[in-house]
Amino acid sequence: MEVFLGISAVEGTGIGSAFLIPDTVKRVIPQNQITKNDISEGWERFKSAISSVKQEILLQLANISTENKANSVQKEILETYLLMLDDPVFLQEVQTEYEEKLFNIEYTIHTKAEEYASRLRNIGNEYLAERAQDITDIFGKVLNKMLGIVPFDINQVPDGSVIIATSLSPTDTIILSKRKIVGLALTEGGVSSHVVILAKNYGIPTIVGLNSASLKKKITNGEKIIIDGKAGELLADPEPEIMQEFIEKIREAEKHREALKQYLNEPAKTKDGVSFKLYANIGSPEEAEIAVAEGADGIGLFRTEFLYMSQTENSSTVTARSFSEDEQFEAYKHVLEVMKDKPVTIRTLDAGGDKLINSVELPKLEEKNPLMGLRAVRLSLAFPQIFKTQLRALYRASVYGNLQIMLPLITSTEQVIECLKIIEEVKSELNAEKIPFNKDVPVGIMIETAAAAITSDCLAKSCDFFSIGTNDLTQYTIGVDRENSKVSSLYDEFNLAVLRLIEMTISNAEKEGILLSVCGEMASRQDSILVLGGLGVRHLSMGPKMISEVKQLLSRFTIKELESISSKRLNKL
Numbered sequence: 001m002e003v004f005l006g007i008s009a010v011e012g013t014g015i016g017s018a019f020l021i022p023d024t025v026k027r028v029i030p031q032n033q034i035t036k037n038d039i040s041e042g043w044e045r046f047k048s049a050i051s052s053v054k055q056e057i058l059l060q061l062a063n064i065s066t067e068n069k070a071n072s073v074q075k076e077i078l079e080t081y082l083l084m085l086d087d088p089v090f091l092q093e094v095q096t097e098y099e100e101k102l103f104n105i106e107y108t109i110h111t112k113a114e115e116y117a118s119r120l121r122n123i124g125n126e127y128l129a130e131r132a133q134d135i136t137d138i139f140g141k142v143l144n145k146m147l148g149i150v151p152f153d154i155n156q157v158p159d160g161s162v163i164i165a166t167s168l169s170p171t172d173t174i175i176l177s178k179r180k181i182v183g184l185a186l187t188e189g190g191v192s193s194h195v196v197i198l199a200k201n202y203g204i205p206t207i208v209g210l211n212s213a214s215l216k217k218k219i220t221n222g223e224k225i226i227i228d229g230k231a232g233e234l235l236a237d238p239e240p241e242i243m244q245e246f247i248e249k250i251r252e253a254e255k256h257r258e259a260l261k262q263y264l265n266e267p268a269k270t271k272d273g274v275s276f277k278l279y280a281n282i283g284s285p286e287e288a289e290i291a292v293a294e295g296a297d298g299i300g301l302f303r304t305e306f307l308y309m310s311q312t313e314n315s316s317t318v319t320a321r322s323f324s325e326d327e328q329f330e331a332y333k334h335v336l337e338v339m340k341d342k343p344v345t346i347r348t349l350d351a352g353g354d355k356l357i358n359s360v361e362l363p364k365l366e367e368k369n370p371l372m373g374l375r376a377v378r379l380s381l382a383f384p385q386i387f388k389t390q391l392r393a394l395y396r397a398s399v400y401g402n403l404q405i406m407l408p409l410i411t412s413t414e415q416v417i418e419c420l421k422i423i424e425e426v427k428s429e430l431n432a433e434k435i436p437f438n439k440d441v442p443v444g445i446m447i448e449t450a451a452a453a454i455t456s457d458c459l460a461k462s463c464d465f466f467s468i469g470t471n472d473l474t475q476y477t478i479g480v481d482r483e484n485s486k487v488s489s490l491y492d493e494f495n496l497a498v499l500r501l502i503e504m505t506i507s508n509a510e511k512e513g514i515l516l517s518v519c520g521e522m523a524s525r526q527d528s529i530l531v532l533g534g535l536g537v538r539h540l541s542m543g544p545k546m547i548s549e550v551k552q553l554l555s556r557f558t559i560k561e562l563e564s565i566s567s568k569r570l571n572k573l
Contacts, residue, residue, distance in 0.1 A: 012205035016182030042105035183227035205229030300541020328393035336401025376409030460512035470520025534566025
């Protein structure tokens, strides 16, 4: 047996087969001068690659059921790809350039595809702009064939796997959530990364910070693996007695989950009867059903960026698309209807930084420090049409439930005022179009930076509620990248500066009489929940599967005991 030590990210135990996901291979396009004698050979390789890609697409089309909308969209995209591969105008342009400039065929294809796509983007037509993305996608696949690059398809991962990888994208994690994955073992990423947050939502035991070289050298695909999320250990090829020990642990965990069911329909209260509201964090419309099943008091955070990031059935074939107004409307409507009269807080697009979306409306940003760059509300204000599209969908859906809109990464009252102006424009448009909506939807903000916390007295006068995002608040306050396992030991939500900022925000919200909740990872960890409760927080939002656990936890303490715990933390120096 071999034991590999990492950092506990999501508690839980799983037994399954190892599945090693290869690192992403970056496509590098060579640029070489050729002779006229080389033309024929290069063109034949190009035609052969096109033929091969076409055969793959035809096979995929044959296996697609068009019963649901997502599959219909996928079918349409694949058919568009086929048309592009046979586009005589584009192919003639490639051939002419290839024969005249005498650069290798791979370089010629790449430059012509980019040039052609740029022309389509600049025409000013939305449909043609989408086709620009299509042409770079499909001829990228042709280039991969010619260069011998085989992109990994996350759908290849079988059920019952312990996934071992350098890292996973949030998109991959969303795809895996629909499968029976035993665990995640990652060499990169921090305990508060978005992948870990998603894994926690789905109840997937997760370890980060494992030694990459050691894993790849000593673990093979299919090998029996035990993942212990609580201890942060990965056990390869365990002895029978060790295996039996962990089987018992799994049984005990199942018994515990069964015992927690008594809290499902019970309100969250402390030992002395003080009430709390426990909401669910979700990243997809489907998770609303999980929230209801777990007894959530509502949705405290709907991460809408994951709608943009999610992909259709075959992730290696279809790239993420921009989300239309109607598609967004249907997603928001679904969540509101599922939750009935319970509050549903939907955060506007929080893209950028480590959450990259593929949209024809957005440029591909190359930023030296993306977490400090054009992200979240800054991105929405820089591209107001995307923002307005989302707001229109939200207000249209508002008549189907108890909607609250939340703005991410606010750092000044000026940003709030600018957002509210755009909201009023959207309302006026909907009025003019005689589209029904709730004109009194509460609009709140996330407190995720020291700037927001310190000026929370001013911000409280400009919005209807606060939600403290403790993940970003922590990393921005103490300057630690929460995605970086190399500095994970420095990432401390109990840092005195962070706690004082939270305390200040709570106080200012109370003075102004606005509701305050916490939706970061501090709201789902037992030790931090006790501190937050002692500071006066009564609204917590967490992964749905944590709700009964938190109800049980709160029932064991009085408010005075919680206040004592938080006081010790605040006065530790």
